Amino acid sequence: MIDVDLLTRYYGKTPAVQQVSFSIDERQIVGLLGHNGAGKTTVMKMLSGYLEPSSGSVHIGGKDLSSDAREIQRKLGYLPENLPIYPEMSIADYLDYAAHLKGLRTDEKRRAIRYSVDATELGGRYFDTIGQLSRGFKQRVGVAQAILGEPELLILDEPGNGLDPEQNEHMRQLVRELSSRATVILSTHIMQEVDALCERVLVLSNGKLALDSPLAALRESRELLLTASDEGINLPALLARLPQIAAVESLDTTDNKLTLSLALHEGTAMDTAAGNISRAVVESGAKLYSLTPQQRDLEQIFREAVQETGASHAA
Numbered sequence: 429m430i431d432v433d434l435l436t437r438y439y440g441k442t443p444a445v446q447q448v449s450f451s452i453d454e455r456q457i458v459g460l461l462g463h464n465g466a467g468k469t470t471v472m473k474m475l476s477g478y479l480e481p482s483s484g485s486v487h488i489g490g491k492d493l494s495s496d497a498r499e500i501q502r503k504l505g506y507l508p509e510n511l512p513i514y515p516e517m518s519i520a521d522y523l524d525y526a527a528h529l530k531g532l533r534t535d536e537k538r539r540a541i542r543y544s545v546d547a548t549e550l551g552g553r554y555f556d557t558i559g560q561l562s563r564g565f566k567q568r569v570g571v572a573q574a575i576l577g578e579p580e581l582l583i584l585d586e587p588g589n590g591l592d593p594e595q596n597e598h599m600r601q602l603v604r605e606l607s608s609r610a611t612v613i614l615s616t617h618i619m620q621e622v623d624a625l626c627e628r629v630l631v632l633s634n635g636k637l638a639l640d641s642p643l644a645a646l647r648e649s650r651e652l653l654l655t656a657s658d659e660g661i662n663l664p665a666l667l668a669r670l671p672q673i674a675a676v677e678s679l680d681t682t683d684n685k686l687t688l689s690l691a692l693h694e695g696t697a698m699d700t701a702a703g704n705i706s707r708a709v710v711e712s713g714a715k716l717y718s719l720t721p722q723q724r725d726l727e728q729i730f731r732e733a734v735q736e737t738g739a740s741h742a743a
């Protein structure tokens with residue numbers, strides 16, 4: 429669906445985005461993450477054809493954005509970070525104008541506007557002037573224009589911006605619904621948003637791609653926490669000899685109870701490892717109290733990815 433190759437953008441001499449490459453399949457929800465100034469908005473502007481790259485290319489649906497921008501933009505919905513919404517217009521007039529810019533014909537236009545207004549729950553404010561709306565409602569108007577005409581690709585720069593928790597949940601449901609027929613790329617600072625919505629994450633750091641991974645692979649734990657009775661056997665040494673175990677760390681030994689952290693080798697199936705570990709503990713004569721996968725902390729993973737690029741950037 430999207431192929432981005434060595435995308436680079438300078439503002440004067442400042443490199444905002446450097447040699448970013450990735451491909452996204454149809455109907456995925458991909459989160460674009462990064463600290464302030466990491467380059468998210470610059471990437472999104474380039475993907476939507478509103479900013480020219482200094483070098484590199486973007487292909488969408490097999491077409492080159494640099495030569496087929498108008499055609500691509502008809503099938504693309506873009507929610508910019510700072511909405512270029514006209515304060516003196518009513519929602520009705522603005523959406524009519526946005527639909528016209530998208531090249532929708534009269535009959536399609538009416539249907540598309542009705543769908544957008546219903547999906548963003550703007551019906552009750554349809555004839556209100558945009559300038560009088562709250563930040564959250566303005567954001568919804570921005571989303572309404574982005575989804576006009578059922579785009580195949582949606583680029584949403586901080587869609588949760590300015591929304592209260594209830595509106596945010598509604599937004600997430602809408603994004604999930606839209607993703608049944610569109611590819612969605614959204615930028616966010618909020619980890620719960622990524623957790624709740626995204627199948628894949630791209631992390632930008634200092635304009636470079638620091639991480640590109642399915643979320644499930646990031647969540648996958650390679651550590652188990654074990655508690656067992658302390659029967660005077662050297663359980664850490666015994667478990668360290670199991671082929672699935674890369675390292676054993678003793679966390680606590682109180683009240684005749686051992687707490688161990690067990691790191692598995694890469695590629696080891698959690699079920700196989702857990703079966704072997706529990707068998708080894710029981711056969712040693714100790715009582716197994718618990719054996720649970722340790723949750724990987726997404727915030728921590730992102731921090732590490734950003735630190736690594738920061739280090740290589742500074743080097």
Ligand SMILES: Nc1ncnc2c1ncn2[C@@H]1O[C@H](COP(=O)(O)OP(=O)(O)OP(=O)(O)O)[C@@H](O)[C@H]1O
Pocket residue numbers: 439442443444462463464465466467468469470471509
């Ligand atoms: N028009 C501009 N002129 C000069 N520098 C710019 C311009 N727009 C962005 N930059 C710089 O490019 C870098 C990337 O900015 P960008 O807005 O893409 O980051 P971001 O990840 O979207 O940040 P935020 O989360 O704060 O919106 C920053 O160093 C920023 O200062």
